[in-house]
Amino acid sequence: MILEENEMKIEALEQELLTLNPTDEAYEEKKKELKQLKLDTYSNLTPWDRVCIARSDKRIKARTLISHLFTEFYELHGDQYYADDAAIISGLGYLGDIPVTVLAQAKGSDTAEKIKRNFGMTSPEGFRKTLRLAKEAEKFHRPIICIVDTSGAYPGKGAEERGQARAIAENLMEFSKLKTPVISIVLSEGGSGGALALTVSDYIYMFENAVYSVLSPEGFSSILFKGAIKPEEAVNYMKMTSHDLKNYGIVDEIIKEPLGGLRYVSLEYASNLKEILIKKVEELSSTDETTLLENRYQKYRCIGQ
C-alpha cells in the first residue's frame, strides 16, 4: 500500500517538475526531493511490492524488450497444427551479429493488446509453437533466448481438450535435450508450469523485480492458509523473489533494474544488457555439445536435493 501511495507522490512530483523552469531555485529542490523519495520507496521493497511491480501495466513487456535487444526481428507464427497463440511472440533476429531464435511470453500493454494476447496466458498451441521453433533452431545450432512473463498457462476448456498438460511436459523434456544453447530471461512474472515450460535452459537470468512461484500469491493464500491471511502476507512465505531464486541456485544471475523498476529501456541500459547476453551466448556456443547437455541436465537434477 505504501508503494502505491509513494508512486502516486512520485508521479505528482514528476509532473510538477515538468512545469518548472530548470533555472528556478525550486527546480533543484524538487529534483532532490524526488530523488530521495524514489530512493526511500524502492530501496526496501517487500516481496509483495515486487509482485506489484512485476505485474504493473507500466512495466515493459516482452515486445518492448525484444525491440531493444534484437535487430531485424522477424516474427514467425503458429504451431503448424491448430492455431497461432498470440500469447507467445516468436521469431528470428540478431543479437549483435549473432542470429538467434527468440521465444517470448507476451502480455499486452493496452486493453486491446491484452485481449489479443490472452493476458499472457499460454495455450497448448503457444507451447507447441515454441517447441517447433526450438527444434528449428537446433537444426542450425542457433542459440535460443526465452523471455518469461506469464501468470500461468491458460486454464481454459479448449486448452484442456488440446492437451495443456502434455504441451508443457513436452517442452520440459525436449528443451532439456536441445543440442543448442538456451538462455532464459525471467522478465516479470514466472507463474507456475506455464512459465517453467520456457525456463529449461543453460543459464537463467532474472530481472531484479521479477517473481517466480509455484502458484499465485492469491492461490497460495486461499489454498494453504484457507484465506486466513491475505496474499500480501502469503508472499512472505513463498520465497518467490529474484534473490530467493538465486539463493536456491535456480537463477544464475540477477539483472539490476533502474530505480522504480523496468518502465522504459534507455539506450545505455539496453546496450549493457546486450553486452551481457552476447558474452553468455558466445560462451555457451563455444562449449562442446556433450558438456553443454550434461551441465544443463545437472542444473535441474540438483534442485531440491
Next chain:
Amino acid sequence: MSNSFDKRKEELREFNSALENLQVRKPEIQSKPIDIPEGFLVVCPHCGKTLVSEEYTSALYVCPSCGHHARLHAKERLREVMDEGYEVLFTDMEEKHLDFPDYQNKLAKAKEASGDDESIICVDGKINGIKALVGVMDSYFMMGSMGSICGERVALLAEKALKEHKPLILFTCSGGARMQEGVISLFQMAKTSEAIGRLKDKELYISVLTDPTTGGVSASFASLADITLAEPKALIGFAGKRVIEQTIKETLPKDFQSAEFLLNKGYVDSIVERKDMKKTLSLLLKLHNYR
C-alpha cells in the same frame, strides 16, 4: 401424605431394579442375530451400496455394483500389479525444505494416514515374471503432491531403469506440486521430465494415470510416457475444474477431464480396468521384448 410418597418411592425402586435385570438379560436374547464383526461391511464411496468388506478388498476396491474404482494406497497398488518379493527402493532419503509453517506436522500426519514415507513408493520387482521398475503414488499422502523427495525418486528410478535396461512403469495420482515446498516443488517438474527424456531414448516407459492426476504431475512425467494408460473414470487434467469454470464463465460437462473424455480427445492410449491391469502391463512388456 408422606406415606403415599414413600409408597411411590418404593414402587419406583422396584421398577428400576426390574428394568436393570431386564437390561442385563437383553444381550443374551439378542446376541446371535447382530453378531457382525467390526469392519465386516463397507459402503461403496460412489454408489453407497453396502458391500462385504473381504470381497471388496479382494476385488481391489472396485465396486461390484457400480464399477467404481476407489483410490488405492500404494501398498495395495503394489499387491495388485507386482509379483511377490519386490524390493522397495530409495528408502533412506533425508527430508529437506521443511521451513513452511506446520509442514512437518502435516508430513507426520500424512505418514500415519498412508502408511508410506512419501507420496511415491518405488520398487524393483517383477510383473508376471518380467522385470520392471515401478513407482506408485499414493493420494492418501498429502494428495499425492510432488515435493523434492517425490521428484528425486522419480528421477532416480528413471536413471536406474536406463542403466539397468529395464522398463519403467509409473502409477500417478496427484493434486500437483507440493505447495509447501514452493518453487523447489515446481522445478521437480523439470527434473523428472529431463530424467524421463533420457530414459525414453532407450527404454520403454508406461504411465498409468489414476484418480486424480492433475497439475504439476500431469504437466510433467505423467504425460510423457510411450504408452499412457488410465483407470476408468479417473480425473485427469492440468487446471482444476473450478478454476476453468471461473475463467471461462461456463459450466463444464460432467465428464470433463475424465479418463473416457481424454481417450476421446486422443490423450490416453487405453482405459484399463483394475482387474486387467497386471495382465495388460505384462503383455505390453512382453510385446516390447522385455523378459
